[in-house]
Amino acid sequence: SQQGEEDPQALSIQEGENATMNCSYKTSINNLQWYRQNSGRGLVHLILIRSNEREKHSGRLRVTLDTSKKSSSLLITASRAADTASYFCATHNNAGNMLTFGGGTRLMVKP
Amino acid sequence: EAGVAQSPRYKIIEKRQSVAFWCNPISGHATLYWYQQILGQGPKLLIQFQNNGVVDDSQLPKDRFSAERLKGVDSTLKIQPAKLEDSAVYLCASSSQGVGEQFFGPGTRLTVL
Numbered sequence: 001s002q003q004g005e006e007d008p009q010a011l012s013i014q015e016g017e018n019a020t021m022n023c024s025y026k027t028s029i030n031n032l033q034w035y036r037q038n039s040g041r042g043l044v045h046l047i048l049i050r051s052n053e054r055e056k057h058s059g060r061l062r063v064t065l066d067t068s069k070k071s072s073s074l075l076i077t078a079s080r081a082a083d084t085a086s087y088f089c090a091t092h093n094n095a096g097n098m099l100t101f102g103g104g105t106r107l108m109v110k111p
Numbered sequence: 112e113a114g115v116a117q118s119p120r121y122k123i124i125e126k127r128q129s130v131a132f133w134c135n136p137i138s139g140h141a142t143l144y145w146y147q148q149i150l151g152q153g154p155k156l157l158i159q160f161q162n163n164g165v166v167d168d169s170q171l172p173k174d175r176f177s178a179e180r181l182k183g184v185d186s187t188l189k190i191q192p193a194k195l196e197d198s199a200v201y202l203c204a205s206s207s208q209g210v211g212e213q214f215f216g217p218g219t220r221l222t223v224l
Binding site: 102 | 144
């Protein structure tokens, strides 16, 4: 079974708007990662946040982690058509030997 | 730096046939992973190698799937015999650390008829 579950399953926005995706998970984690997948570039790592971190930034990406609620969010600011893709959260358990992916959020950014 | 290489990119077979996929990880990456991604779902880990040893294969259907990583570099994933529900994209990934970022190959899209 998949540990992380993304919400919403699908999201459609206009270029320039912000996109927020949420991820919930069930068990204690070592870290949580976000990946992007599109037909052109396959599955690509975006950002990793450790269990002792609460927020992380990378360019237009902002990730938060709330371990008490077992949830994370990914914010993409000033979205572009090229951001159209599926976004997956993935968690590493405390043993650190398995990365478990959620079902993904399909984001469409309209020009 | 060359990425993770996989072949073939596409494969169409009939049920009960056998198929094999090949993966060459990024040079120097000790950890190699095989994932199965069914359409509309996230990737599911099938097996993880550390060098040429298996770290986790709890989700590998061992009655029909097998994988090896001889010499701790390239890896092969085999399905024998294939079933209709094996239709999926098979992704190979590698990492330098077991808990860090994973680098994915382009995948092999398998269709079982």
